[in-house]
Amino acid sequence: MRSFTGRDILSLKGFERMEFDRVFQVADDLKPIARDRRNSDLLKDKTLLTAFYQPSTRTRLATEAAMHRLGGHVLGFSDAKMTRAGDFYQESIKDTFHMLEYYADVIAIRHFQQGAPAEAAKWSSVPIINCGDGWGEHPTQVLTDLYTIKGELGTLDGLKFLLVGDMRMRTMHSILYALSQFDSEAIVVGPPDMTLLPEFKAELDELNVAYREAGDVRDVIGEADVIYMEPVVQPDYAASRTEVPKDYGLTPKEYVVSRELLRDQGKRSSIVIHSLPRMDELPVDVDGTRHQRYWIEAFNGVVMRMALLSLVLGAAE
Numbered sequence: 395m396r397s398f399t400g401r402d403i404l405s406l407k408g409f410e411r412m413e414f415d416r417v418f419q420v421a422d423d424l425k426p427i428a429r430d431r432r433n434s435d436l437l438k439d440k441t442l443l444t445a446f447y448q449p450s451t452r453t454r455l456a457t458e459a460a461m462h463r464l465g466g467h468v469l470g471f472s473d474a475k476m477t478r479a480g481d482f483y484q485e486s487i488k489d490t491f492h493m494l495e496y497y498a499d500v501i502a503i504r505h506f507q508q509g510a511p512a513e514a515a516k517w518s519s520v521p522i523i524n525c526g527d528g529w530g531e532h533p534t535q536v537l538t539d540l541y542t543i544k545g546e547l548g549t550l551d552g553l554k555f556l557l558v559g560d561m562r563m564r565t566m567h568s569i570l571y572a573l574s575q576f577d578s579e580a581i582v583v584g585p586p587d588m589t590l591l592p593e594f595k596a597e598l599d600e601l602n603v604a605y606r607e608a609g610d611v612r613d614v615i616g617e618a619d620v621i622y623m624e625p626v627v628q629p630d631y632a633a634s635r636t637e638v639p640k641d642y643g644l645t646p647k648e649y650v651v652s653r654e655l656l657r658d659q660g661k662r663s664s665i666v667i668h669s670l671p672r673m674d675e676l677p678v679d680v681d682g683t684r685h686q687r688y689w690i691e692a693f694n695g696v697v698m699r700m701a702l703l704s705l706v707l708g709a710a711e
């Protein structure tokens with residue numbers, strides 16, 4: 395297994411099964427600190443910098459909370475528009491990260507351009523963590539999701555995943571790459587203008603990912619062990635920020651997972667995972683059902699970032 399120390403976390407493509415297991419083991423080890431709302435001193439000599447060029451509630455704050463839980467220091471952009479990358483100069487990724495590497499020991503980046511974290515990693519000698527790049531990938535979120543599923547169902551093998559939403563979405567790319575390492579299958583349901591791109595499907599075929607496409611959650615929800623959701627009513631992830639439009643449509647029924655649908659057609663043991671934020675594809679009355687696992691997923695978001703920070707900074711090996 396490759397060492398995590400000093401490593402960039404850019405993609406789940408090429409992430410090996412033993413590496414998933416190692417990350418989950420470290421997360422298990424560190425979880426009591428977060429569960430007991432304690433702070434430790436594991437990373438007391440380390441500093442995290444968060445360079446977020448796109449809005450975020452969970453990913454940025456969970457990563458920063460993780461660093462605080464481990465006793466480290468945190469700094470970051472207050473608003474990317476108030477940096478030189480966001481004003482007249484439009485400063486390049488190269489110049490920005492060549493400089494930021496001197497300010498911290500690890501850098502977490504979210505960017506609207508696919509590939510920006512990989513570009514940053516070329517110019518930074520400290521580890522870069524991809525916290526979402528355009529439509530590209532969202533590895534820390536999907537590690538959180540898989541860790542949650544494993545914790546709730548005890549395994550990542552022998553499961554049927556129902557992926558519902560915009561298939562261009564970065565989480566969908568990361569989870570389908572990840573499934574190449576597990577003996578599980580995916581059923582993919584998204585609107586015709588939000589389907590998996592042909593080049594991405596070719597990659598999945600090369601990785602022997604077992605998946606099939608379907609048109610309506612109502613036709614396949616009865617097969618699913620894990621219902622993994624993203625909105626179809628959502629902003630352009632290749633933009634730095636999208637204002638609320640004057641009007642936007644409701645989610646078509648083909649992509650809605652309601653309490654009634656879970657009751658009438660879902661497996662009693664199925665779980666619903668949603669990285670949030672949500673629109674109307676996941677009505678709030680699902681929150682009170684036994685299927686709901688997105689709040690434990692939110693807690694695990696801190697635990698997973700604790701594990702990743704400890705690993706890339708060499709405090710866990």
Ligand code: CP
Binds near residue numbers: 449451535669
């Ligand atoms: N799930 C997720 O990436 O949330 P944020 O956009 O709030 O970080």
